[in-house]
Amino acid sequence: MLPHTLCTKLTLEQPHQIIQMLHQSPRDFGKKTSVWTLDLVVEVSWTERITKQRVSDETIRQAIKRLGFSWRRAKKWITGPDPGYERKKTKEIAC
Numbered sequence: 001m002l003p004h005t006l007c008t009k010l011t012l013e014q015p016h017q018i019i020q021m022l023h024q025s026p027r028d029f030g031k032k033t034s035v036w037t038l039d040l041v042v043e044v045s046w047t048e049r050i051t052k053q054r055v056s057d058e059t060i061r062q063a064i065k066r067l068g069f070s071w072r073r074a075k076k077w078i079t080g081p082d083p084g085y086e087r088k089k090t091k092e093i094a095c
Contacts, residue, residue: 015064019067021041029044
């Protein structure tokens with residue numbers, strides 16, 4: 001029986017470069033959004049030549065996790081200065 005080994009397509013430095021990239025807005029890279037998604041991280045890390053090939057979103061997620069970060073949906077932690085922000089965020093808007 002062969003031992004289980006971790007085979008990664010990222011070098012030791014690349015996850016750190018990805019974290020540095022995530023500290024910038026996607027708009028800095030010509031994207032029309034201000035929120036990072038894993039798919040967007042995959043695309044930008046490849047076009048910015050952080051990765052030598054397109055990797056999966058799971059590869060990115062695992063690399064970020066190994067550095068002690070977790071991936072969360074933005075809507076769970078984004079806040080606003082308006083005292084009624086939480087109520088407005090969860091209120092359904094009738095059309």
